[in-house]
Amino acid sequence: MQQQSTTSVDLSHMTVSDEVAIQITKMNKWYGNFHVLRDIDLTVYRGERIVIAGPSGSGKSTMIRCINRLEEHQAGKIVVDGTELGSDLKNIDKIRSEVGMVFQHFNLFPHLTILENCTLAPIWVRKIPKKEAEATAMHFLEKVKIPEQANKYPGQLSGGQQQRVAIARSLCMKPRIMLFDEPTSALDPEMIKEVLDTMVSLAEEGMTMICVTHEMGFAQAVANRVIFMDAGQIVEQNEPKEFFNNPQHERTKLFLSQILGH
Amino acid sequence: MQQQSTTSVDLSHMTVSDEVAIQITKMNKWYGNFHVLRDIDLTVYRGERIVIAGPSGSGKSTMIRCINRLEEHQAGKIVVDGTELGSDLKNIDKIRSEVGMVFQHFNLFPHLTILENCTLAPIWVRKIPKKEAEATAMHFLEKVKIPEQANKYPGQLSGGQQQRVAIARSLCMKPRIMLFDEPTSALDPEMIKEVLDTMVSLAEEGMTMICVTHEMGFAQAVANRVIFMDAGQIVEQNEPKEFFNNPQHERTKLFLSQILGH
Amino acid sequence: ATLDDVKARGSLNCGVSTGLTGFSAPDANGVWQGFDVAVCRAVAAAVLGDPMAVEFVPTTGQTRFTALASGEIDVLARNTTWTFSRDVDLKFEFIGVNYYDGQGFMVPKALGVSSAKELDGATVCIQTGTTTELNLADFFRVNNISYEPVPIETNAEAQQQYLAGACDVYTTDASGLAATRASFEAPGDHVILPEIISKEPLGPLVRHGDSEWGDIVRWTLNALVAAEEYGVTSANIGELSAAPGNNPEINRLLGTEGELGAMFGLEADWAKKAIMANGNYGEIFEKTIGENTPIGLSRGLNAQWTEGGLLYSPPFR
Amino acid sequence: MTTMTDPPGQGFRLSQLIYDTRYRSLTIQVVAMILLMLLFSWLVSNTIHNLQNLGKDFDFGFLWQPSGYDINQRLIDYNSQSTHGRAALVGILNTLLVAALGCALATVLGVIAGVLRLSNNWLVARLMAFYVEGFRNVPLLLWIVLIFALMTEGTPAPSAFRGDTPSASMLFDAVAITNRGVYIPAIHFNAAFFESGLYNWLLIIAVFAASVFAVKRIGHWAAVKQEATGDRPTTWYLTLGVLIVPTAILMVLMGAYFDLPSLQGFNFGGGVHLRGSLIALWLALSLYTGAFIAEIVRGGILAISKGQSEAAFALGLRPGTTMNLVILPQALRVIIPPLISQFLNLTKNSSLAIAVGYMDARSTLGGITINQTGRELEGMLLLGLFYLVLSLLISGVMNVYNNSVKLKER
Amino acid sequence: MSDTHAQTVAFVRDTMTEQQEPPLSQSGAYKWMRENLLSTPLNVILTLVSVWLIYSVLSHVMPWAVFGIWDASSLSECRTIRDELYGADANVACWAVISERWKQLLFGFYPPEHYWRPVLAFVLFLVAISPVLFSSLPRKLLAFSVVAPFILFWLIWGGTIWGPICVALGFVIGWAIIRYASPYIGALGSVILAIVVPLLYWFVLAGPLDDLLASILPIGLEQVQSKQMGGFMLAMIIGISGIALSLPLGIVLALGRQSDLFLINKCSVIFIEVIRGVPLIVWLFTASLLLNYFLPPGTNFDLMLRVIIMVTLFSSAYIAEVVRGGLAALPKGQYEAADALGLDYWKSMRLVILPQALKISIPGIVNTFIGLFKDTTLVVFIGLLDPIGLSNAIRASTEWNGIYWELFVFIGLCFFIFCFSMGRYSLFLEKKLRREHR
Ligand SMILES: Nc1ncnc2c1ncn2[C@@H]1O[C@H](COP(=O)(O)OP(=O)(O)OP(=O)(O)O)[C@@H](O)[C@H]1O
Ligand SMILES: Nc1ncnc2c1ncn2[C@@H]1O[C@H](COP(=O)(O)OP(=O)(O)OP(=O)(O)O)[C@@H](O)[C@H]1O
Ligand SMILES: NC(=O)CC[C@H](N)C(=O)O
Ligand SMILES: [Mg+2]
Ligand SMILES: [Mg+2]
Numbered sequence A, B: 001m002q003q004q005s006t007t008s009v010d011l012s013h014m015t016v017s018d019e020v021a022i023q024i025t026k027m028n029k030w031y032g033n034f035h036v037l038r039d040i041d042l043t044v045y046r047g048e049r050i051v052i053a054g055p056s057g058s059g060k061s062t063m064i065r066c067i068n069r070l071e072e073h074q075a076g077k078i079v080v081d082g083t084e085l086g087s088d089l090k091n092i093d094k095i096r097s098e099v100g101m102v103f104q105h106f107n108l109f110p111h112l113t114i115l116e117n118c119t120l121a122p123i124w125v126r127k128i129p130k131k132e133a134e135a136t137a138m139h140f141l142e143k144v145k146i147p148e149q150a151n152k153y154p155g156q157l158s159g160g161q162q163q164r165v166a167i168a169r170s171l172c173m174k175p176r177i178m179l180f181d182e183p184t185s186a187l188d189p190e191m192i193k194e195v196l197d198t199m200v201s202l203a204e205e206g207m208t209m210i211c212v213t214h215e216m217g218f219a220q221a222v223a224n225r226v227i228f229m230d231a232g233q234i235v236e237q238n239e240p241k242e243f244f245n246n247p248q249h250e251r252t253k254l255f256l257s258q259i260l261g262h
Numbered sequence C: 001a002t003l004d005d006v007k008a009r010g011s012l013n014c015g016v017s018t019g020l021t022g023f024s025a026p027d028a029n030g031v032w033q034g035f036d037v038a039v040c041r042a043v044a045a046a047v048l049g050d051p052m053a054v055e056f057v058p059t060t061g062q063t064r065f066t067a068l069a070s071g072e073i074d075v076l077a078r079n080t081t082w083t084f085s086r087d088v089d090l091k092f093e094f095i096g097v098n099y100y101d102g103q104g105f106m107v108p109k110a111l112g113v114s115s116a117k118e119l120d121g122a123t124v125c126i127q128t129g130t131t132t133e134l135n136l137a138d139f140f141r142v143n144n145i146s147y148e149p150v151p152i153e154t155n156a157e158a159q160q161q162y163l164a165g166a167c168d169v170y171t172t173d174a175s176g177l178a179a180t181r182a183s184f185e186a187p188g189d190h191v192i193l194p195e196i197i198s199k200e201p202l203g204p205l206v207r208h209g210d211s212e213w214g215d216i217v218r219w220t221l222n223a224l225v226a227a228e229e230y231g232v233t234s235a236n237i238g239e240l241s242a243a244p245g246n247n248p249e250i251n252r253l254l255g256t257e258g259e260l261g262a263m264f265g266l267e268a269d270w271a272k273k274a275i276m277a278n279g280n281y282g283e284i285f286e287k288t289i290g291e292n293t294p295i296g297l298s299r300g301l302n303a304q305w306t307e308g309g310l311l312y313s314p315p316f317r
Numbered sequence D: 001m002t003t004m005t006d007p008p009g010q011g012f013r014l015s016q017l018i019y020d021t022r023y024r025s026l027t028i029q030v031v032a033m034i035l036l037m038l039l040f041s042w043l044v045s046n047t048i049h050n051l052q053n054l055g056k057d058f059d060f061g062f063l064w065q066p067s068g069y070d071i072n073q074r075l076i077d078y079n080s081q082s083t084h085g086r087a088a089l090v091g092i093l094n095t096l097l098v099a100a101l102g103c104a105l106a107t108v109l110g111v112i113a114g115v116l117r118l119s120n121n122w123l124v125a126r127l128m129a130f131y132v133e134g135f136r137n138v139p140l141l142l143w144i145v146l147i148f149a150l151m152t153e154g155t156p157a158p159s160a161f162r163g164d165t166p167s168a169s170m171l172f173d174a175v176a177i178t179n180r181g182v183y184i185p186a187i188h189f190n191a192a193f194f195e196s197g198l199y200n201w202l203l204i205i206a207v208f209a210a211s212v213f214a215v216k217r218i219g220h221w222a223a224v225k226q227e228a229t230g231d232r233p234t235t236w237y238l239t240l241g242v243l244i245v246p247t248a249i250l251m252v253l254m255g256a257y258f259d260l261p262s263l264q265g266f267n268f269g270g271g272v273h274l275r276g277s278l279i280a281l282w283l284a285l286s287l288y289t290g291a292f293i294a295e296i297v298r299g300g301i302l303a304i305s306k307g308q309s310e311a312a313f314a315l316g317l318r319p320g321t322t323m324n325l326v327i328l329p330q331a332l333r334v335i336i337p338p339l340i341s342q343f344l345n346l347t348k349n350s351s352l353a354i355a356v357g358y359m360d361a362r363s364t365l366g367g368i369t370i371n372q373t374g375r376e377l378e379g380m381l382l383l384g385l386f387y388l389v390l391s392l393l394i395s396g397v398m399n400v401y402n403n404s405v406k407l408k409e410r
Numbered sequence E: 001m002s003d004t005h006a007q008t009v010a011f012v013r014d015t016m017t018e019q020q021e022p023p024l025s026q027s028g029a030y031k032w033m034r035e036n037l038l039s040t041p042l043n044v045i046l047t048l049v050s051v052w053l054i055y056s057v058l059s060h061v062m063p064w065a066v067f068g069i070w071d072a073s074s075l076s077e078c079r080t081i082r083d084e085l086y087g088a089d090a091n092v093a094c095w096a097v098i099s100e101r102w103k104q105l106l107f108g109f110y111p112p113e114h115y116w117r118p119v120l121a122f123v124l125f126l127v128a129i130s131p132v133l134f135s136s137l138p139r140k141l142l143a144f145s146v147v148a149p150f151i152l153f154w155l156i157w158g159g160t161i162w163g164p165i166c167v168a169l170g171f172v173i174g175w176a177i178i179r180y181a182s183p184y185i186g187a188l189g190s191v192i193l194a195i196v197v198p199l200l201y202w203f204v205l206a207g208p209l210d211d212l213l214a215s216i217l218p219i220g221l222e223q224v225q226s227k228q229m230g231g232f233m234l235a236m237i238i239g240i241s242g243i244a245l246s247l248p249l250g251i252v253l254a255l256g257r258q259s260d261l262f263l264i265n266k267c268s269v270i271f272i273e274v275i276r277g278v279p280l281i282v283w284l285f286t287a288s289l290l291l292n293y294f295l296p297p298g299t300n301f302d303l304m305l306r307v308i309i310m311v312t313l314f315s316s317a318y319i320a321e322v323v324r325g326g327l328a329a330l331p332k333g334q335y336e337a338a339d340a341l342g343l344d345y346w347k348s349m350r351l352v353i354l355p356q357a358l359k360i361s362i363p364g365i366v367n368t369f370i371g372l373f374k375d376t377t378l379v380v381f382i383g384l385l386d387p388i389g390l391s392n393a394i395r396a397s398t399e400w401n402g403i404y405w406e407l408f409v410f411i412g413l414c415f416f417i418f419c420f421s422m423g424r425y426s427l428f429l430e431k432k433l434r435r436e437h438r
Helices: A060-067 A089-098 A114-124 A130-143 A159-171 A189-204 A216-222 A240-245 A250-261 B060-067 B089-098 B114-124 B130-143 B159-171 B189-204 B216-222 B240-245 B250-261 C002-009 C035-048 C064-069 C084-088 C131-142 C155-163 C174-182 C211-230 C237-242 C248-254 C270-278 C281-288 D021-054 D084-117 D122-136 D140-154 D197-229 D236-253 D276-303 D306-314 D319-355 D361-373 D376-405 E028-036 E041-066 E075-086 E096-107 E116-133 E141-157 E162-216 E231-258 E262-277 E280-294 E303-329 E332-340 E345-382 E387-396 E405-437
Strands: A020-031 A034-045 A049-053 A075-080 A099-102 A177-181 A208-212 A225-230 A233-238 B020-031 B034-045 B049-053 B075-080 B099-102 B177-181 B208-212 B225-230 B233-238 C012-017 C054-059 C092-094 C099-101 C103-108 C122-127 C147-152 C169-173 C190-192 C200-202 C205-207 D176-178 D181-184 D186-189 D256-259 D262-264 D267-269 D272-275
Touching: A020 A060, A020 A208, A034 A060, A034 A208, A034 A233, A049 A060, A049 A216, A060 A075, A060 A177, A060 A208, A089 A099, A099 A159, A099 D306, A114 A130, A114 A159, A114 D319, A130 A159, A130 D197, A159 A189, A189 A208, A189 A216, A216 A240, A225 A240, A225 A250, A233 A240, A233 A250, B020 B060, B020 B208, B034 B060, B034 B208, B034 B233, B049 B060, B049 B216, B060 B075, B060 B177, B060 B208, B089 B099, B089 D021, B099 B159, B099 E332, B114 B130, B114 B159, B114 E345, B130 B159, B159 B177, B159 B189, B189 B208, B189 B216, B216 B240, B225 B240, B225 B250, B233 B240, B233 B250, C002 C012, C002 C035, C002 C211, C012 C035, C012 C064, C035 C054, C035 C211, C035 C270, C035 C281, C054 C064, C064 C092, C064 C205, C064 D361, C064 E280, C084 C092, C099 C174, C103 C131, C103 C174, C122 C131, C122 C155, C131 C147, C131 C169, C147 C155, C155 C169, C155 C174, C155 E387, C169 C174, C174 C190, C205 C211, C211 C248, C211 C270, C211 C281, C237 C248, C237 C270, C248 C270, C270 C281, D021 E262, D021 E280, D084 D122, D084 D276, D084 D319, D084 D361, D122 D276, D122 E041, D122 E405, D140 D276, D140 D319, D140 E345, D140 E387, D140 E405, D181 D276, D197 D236, D272 D276, D276 D319, D306 D319, D319 D361, D319 D376, D319 E280, D319 E345, D361 D376, D361 E280, D376 E262, D376 E280, E075 E096, E096 E231, E096 E387, E096 E405, E116 E141, E116 E231, E141 E162, E231 E262, E231 E303, E231 E345, E231 E387, E262 E303, E280 E303, E280 E345, E303 E345, E332 E345, E345 E387, E345 E405, E387 E405
Parallel strands: A049 A208, A049 A225, A099 A177, A177 A208, B049 B208, B049 B225, B099 B177, B177 B208, C012 C054, C122 C147, C122 C169
Antiparallel strands: A020 A034, A020 A075, A225 A233, B020 B034, B020 B075, B225 B233, C092 C205, C099 C200, C103 C169, C103 C190, D176 D181, D181 D272, D186 D256, D262 D267
8 A cells, every 4th residue: 555645744733622522322233133333432522533444344434424324323322513313303404514524436416516516505504695605615625726627517527636526515514523434445546645635634724534544644644543443343442653553452453464564 | 667577688689670561651640630640750670679659649549550540541651561551441451460459458359268269360361260270379378378268258367368368369360560559558567567578578589569558668678669759740769778868859858757757 | 913813812802891790700610701701702702613712801991991902902892882982082993782771870778869860969989981970970060960979990899889888879881780789688778760861882892993803793793683683592503504594694694605704704604603602692681681680681772673672783695 | 672562553443442441432322322222213113003003193182172070089170071181180189189198197107106116115115116017018008908998898878977866976076987088177267358268278378377487586586585695585385376376366357167067968068078088098108108207217216326315415405405406407317318218109109099099190190081082102101200200309309408418527 | 732632542442242133123023114114104104005005906806806707608607607606796707708718819710739839839939049048058059049930930830841941041052152152252242142142042943942842742731821820929920020030130220320321321310210200000000001002013912921021120120229229338449359350341240249239239129029029919900810809809709798807807917927027037137237247
């Protein structure tokens, strides 16, 4: 695995507050009879940048999808920004508009221009006037360095550009928390860098982020904490340096040896 | 760009005869109003191994496709093996059966086995008895080191193996000239080597070859001559050592700096 | 020419209706029987010597003329009314009349209607592409009453619609009405109204332009009629044709005297074979639609001219 | 040493016709042309010969002769004295009517069945699958005949409504379902503005169209307002009001009243008579085509990846908004082209009217007229042309639409 | 700065949690019901409506169908039996019409003592088609597929065995010319010869040869007229021969539509669009009424043959579109590779392009066949006895006058079984192709 140039960023000046952003307690989830998530306990503080790693099928995606209720959990409690996720539709709407999510396959809306992709939710969910929404959108498009593509359609952009639009689209909702589910794994190597750079700059601004990724370079450079999952459980968590240099659990050691052995 | 192990081959013992294999004079080609090839002059002697390089869109593919009339040229003259390429179908057929071509995407026939792929043209174009064609095919499959795959279908082979079959398929027509259009650029790094090795062994036998490629290691090791094209023109040609160490034209220098700078 | 085609083919293509009991319908064995069918058989017997050498092509009111014009059939014997425009404009040749008829109406008794004039607002089942369709339009327009036509392809369908009550009235040739009613479960529940609103001389027809073929069919029909007039029946025909008798007309008819058959390229005994096929006109009538059949039509206009009817065969001479 | 030969002599050789790419295509086309011409002239000469033999000519004059027959369902004035041309027109309008009704109902059925087939209600999904497979795998003709039989055999005759103790009765005293069709109330005016009913209806349609236009303006206004303030004003009551009130007022002004069907003489009088043939054909065509449309709709929705709705949800969009703004606009692109070709099929299939005696273009122009005039060649030609033009029109519309919604790709 | 949380939250799991059963509300029939039938109020309503619908249909249909009477010789007899068994107002089916007439519905008026012929023909047809449909079967079976049409024709229509053999001989001659004469007279010449010689042979020599052979060695089956065929057998014959014959024409049309040659391209497009723009029924009328206008005076051939010709033309337009899709799905590289190897147009089509394009097209062809098979019912309007035509005929007979549903149900069921299974097969094939393409 190529080490990205992101290693050079220094994020040590950034603070993590004591305020809890997400609190997950004893969360369990089943798919049919299959126990996907088992007794998940996780507290995320505001400003934290968490990387989740783990073998395929370990439930990483499922966990972060539970956080904005794309999946329903069956036992335990998830509290996001002080609001508990239950079957209450209002709460779900509230949480979803505060939690941004970036998918592996971008999931841009192909029938809308980049700008429309970015203004859709602010206009219809946040009820922001169009002008204003467009201004915000342009702001974030500049941030991800593609303002000139605003009037193109997603199909006309490269994969890396599309993923950056997807990030801008989430940001336009001014979320307090961002979830990333393997945002770079559908990309070519050159494009991975573009996207990781964008994410690093987000991190620099103190955004609370949870990121499922296999980019260990990114994890080392940006994360406050790395969480390792296996078989639906959190097996180990630690700050990156410790995690990589001194893994405790057998499972983690095995995993790291495979990942880094490449 | 990885340097291939092919650098170690010594081809200096090989002679290039005085006999002209391909003679291109003042050849021009347009796509609609777009002037793709401009006043191409090129003489290839029998036994020569020519590498064509150049930026994307410079007309490399178009030029070699003109040589076996996959594209029609509109002005100038192309004489292959003494036969002028014109609108006469007989000549075209003759030339095509003497000029083998290997494509970037192999273009094997997926509904035929490897052996059938190799015997199809000999049987139907050269009218060689099936037995004999199969013997020849096996001979060349051995040469590219995959005789054991003869009865498989292309879909069951790896990319490198497929490309080697494509080379064998061309060879089965006993062509006097081989054209390669970026034969390795659709392959994974490990497989590139397999294919380049096959090409080197071809070169060792004195086959006249024209090869579009970005594998500069291969060019340096095998070619008699490197031709650099830009904007539809031949900008510079020279023997490899001179070409790489002492490029004359500005455009070539720029190109080489990019290619080798990776 | 049609005659050569028929001979070469070895069978006669004859257009009949898709099924009208008594006139043309296949029996339980799939053999076509009926009044119209008998004409075809007689022609086949005259031309080919075999009354069974007929291919029957069922036609509807709509398809019959195209079938004939396009040559799919050689002769159309499908209770078709002889009209000016069919003869002249459609370029057909009616070779005679085998049944003098008129258009009538049938209604359920329960409706309590006794005259066609009382049918204002009624729904009328009518076969499309027939003269009856045109007559109906004229009749209601002239009498200034309204109606709702329900167009229908075949008699069977009409029967079904009528019985289901989808129309109040069924109108077609009176003979057709009688035949249809005869196949009802309870024929007595339906009446045929007294009005006959048109003349419907029904007869076989052939294409324009092949007069020889027209002659053959015409004189075959005439032979059947003449045979009845002269008392030639299927019972006595063997005897009569064995040797020339003393009635020269009969002799010429049966080919024991003169060269009539050869004149249009048939054997001398062509008429004998034609008559032998199903008997003379009277026999055919009695067997298929006569008073002793369920259809129970009386001869009426279709009696010999000698008996006050309209049947009148030109002389065989 | 070179073995270059001189370029071949410039003289033209015959073999170049076959072996020279420049002339080859020309040669092939000329040969094809000649063969085609030969075939055509053979067919035409046969036809001329055959027509001559029959003593017929090729002439469309019959279209201007009186037809002599009546047509039960006519959308324009027509009686037995009208011309064959007008009869053909009546038939064509009838074809268009049943095709339009069929397309509308088929779309409704298809969309409902398609969406329900995706429903997470197991029972409903199964039921819809049953409907779809049942109709798709049995010939349309059978369905037409079956539904027609259901109409004629399964419903009472008008006479059943008669008498003191009728064996059948009307629904709500307003709708009579009989084996001759369904009678529904009609709207009539006793203070109509125009003599002709047509103009009155045109007026009403115009007013209604104006309302629809106004509703669009309201939508636009709401959009502008939303752009400016972010809040979209609630407009549904306004929309509803604008849509209904003006038309309603106009109707009242014109003294609109319901003309209920009632038994008069042999049949029901008053009201609108939807003939059994129309209903059977309409229902069968709609149910049959609806089954195909259901599959198209289902496919269209499935073609929109789950990621699209997830992305919308993750942005906080509600399911309804997601449907309107994200899923439908994309699904429609997938759905509409095959949908239109289903419309095309339905229109062509309406020629099965022959099975139920519905007086469509085939029955008038291609049926009775041909039969009465003996102009089968001309009649069939016109009929074929009519269907062809209709098909080309519909597929032309489809192409325009396709081009206008094509997704922009790199 | 307090980057401390990372330390405080450091965590290593010591015991792994085992897989647990989901909570009760999350499993079993209860959950299934809740999720699949009653998840929302709307869903509850839908469920209730469906249950009501199913109940009301079944409560009418089931007793009617189940208590149906199977043994009677006419409708009135059926009614008497019903009156005895269930009383006069019971509504039960009279399946007797099926048990009496099912053979007719299947075979039309085909002589009953020869029923084995169509049955055997059908079985042989299945054998012949199987190597085309299932690629896992040995390729050798294809040889049988080639001769099968002649055998099937002979089995169904009967006559001397020499007729089909003489016709087949024509094809053999054509093939032999291409195979052995092309080295001497060139490809083009041999192709022209291979078309002209068999045609001459068929028109001039085949008839007398047939007669001669038949008189020397009269082997044969009793001849059966097309007229006597009806029912599903007719639908099969028209459908199968329509598709089989339209395949070559469809391929030619598809190639024509892809061609750069202006005239050929436009002709193909016009042909395809005209055929598809006009309803089949109009074409059938044309076949039965007008075809004779276009042919030399005096030509007169079997109505069934005319229908097959028309249906062939009709389906060839649809097949052409299917094949065109298959051709378009092939990457351009395949055409180029064939060119670069020196294969000429026809060889590259035959050896490289068409084998692949046709394989992709099979599901589409099967679907076209299903459509065509259903459309064969339209021949009832030109007087052929397809199943619906036969049902009309049965209803017209005095015994069964007034019977509807039983016949419709039977015919519908037969069609359904056939079309549904074909449809499933084509779906299976599509899925398989999609898998292979990855
Ligand atoms: N809808 C579903 N129904 C049933 N099982 C599912 C479903 N979605 C996921 N699973 C299963 O749940 C487990 C966890 O899936 P999840 O996608 O969360 O894994 P992951 O850690 O994200 O893996 P990857 O790295 O491959 O994305 C997997 O075993 C998967 O097969
Ligand atoms: N069929 C075509 N129609 C029009 N323009 C074409 C066509 N094929 C190629 N071109 C244009 O001709 C130019 C030369 O193309 P060519 O494929 O020969 O370039 P190349 O040197 O092989 O580039 P690459 O390294 O990307 O393969 C390009 O600008 C290309 O866009
Ligand atoms: N009803 C019929 O089938 C025939 C009607 C009438 N005799 C006609 O020739 O048009
Ligand atoms: Mg995942
Ligand atoms: Mg190239």
